[in-house]
Amino acid sequence: MDCYQIAFKQRQPCEKIRKETRESDEADLTASLLTMSKTVRALISLRLAGIGFHSGQNEALLLLDPDMPIAARDLAEKLDVHPQTIAKRMDPLIARDFVTETLDANKSRKMMLQLTDAGIKARDEIMQVHAAINVDVLAMLNEDHPHAMLEELGELKRSLAKRLLRVRRATNAES
Numbered sequence: 233m234d235c236y237q238i239a240f241k242q243r244q245p246c247e248k249i250r251k252e253t254r255e256s257d258e259a260d261l262t263a264s265l266l267t268m269s270k271t272v273r274a275l276i277s278l279r280l281a282g283i284g285f286h287s288g289q290n291e292a293l294l295l296l297d298p299d300m301p302i303a304a305r306d307l308a309e310k311l312d313v314h315p316q317t318i319a320k321r322m323d324p325l326i327a328r329d330f331v332t333e334t335l336d337a338n339k340s341r342k343m344m345l346q347l348t349d350a351g352i353k354a355r356d357e358i359m360q361v362h363a364a365i366n367v368d369v370l371a372m373l374n375e376d377h378p379h380a381m382l383e384e385l386g387e388l389k390r391s392l393a394k395r396l397l398r399v400r401r402a403t404n405a406e407s
Contacts, residue, residue, distance in 0.1 A: 272365065279361045288313075288321050290358045296331060298352055301344035303336065330354045 277287040285293075291311055296302065308318040322345060325331040330351035336342035347355065370378055 272369070275365055275368075276361065279365065280358070283357050283361065285354070285358065286321075286324075288317075289325060290361070292318070292321050293325065293330065293347070293351060293355045293358055294362075296345060296347040296351065296355070298347040298349070301334070301346040304333075304343045304345055307345060325351070325354075328354075 273287065276290065280287060280290055288311075292307060295307060295310055304318050304322070305315050308315040311318070322331055322333065326333050328350070329348055332346050332348055334344050334346070336344050373381070
């Protein structure tokens with residue numbers, strides 16, 4: 233049924249029907265994205281628990297490099313979390329010898345994080361979990377061209393990240 237048929241049945245202007253449909257579709261998209269995000273996070277958390285990790289530790293391990301130490305504050309910024317959150321996530325990883333923590337030679341109070349050999353193996357396990365979920369999700373899609381859809385999702389992710397940055401800057405400027 234097209235807009236004109238619905239408008240005729242409901243005795244409302246077609247433009248009003250279009251606007252309500254757009255708003256409804258936008259709300260449905262937001263709700264769907266939120267639900268999918270929660271579901272994927274839950275899947276990842278369950279699979280990570282199966283290999284001895286908590287949610288959030290995976291993202292940190294994936295960003296750490298065995299050859300390039302990174303400041304804890306910089307890692308927090310990349311993960312978009314508070315520096316104290318990084319400390320909480322890193323403590324168990326340091327205790328399990330997946331990550332080393334050292335003081336920066338140039339700045340005595342700056343903590344540097346670096347992946348160990350054991351951390352590389354752990355990171356590989358985490359990458360396998362992510363790959364398995366990726367395969368599962370792609371198998372669920374009824375899509376002839378999944379790469380094109382992934383490119384569109386990547387563009388959407390970048391656009392949303394830019395918008396979030398602008399909103400945060402505006403919010404910080406106001407306070």
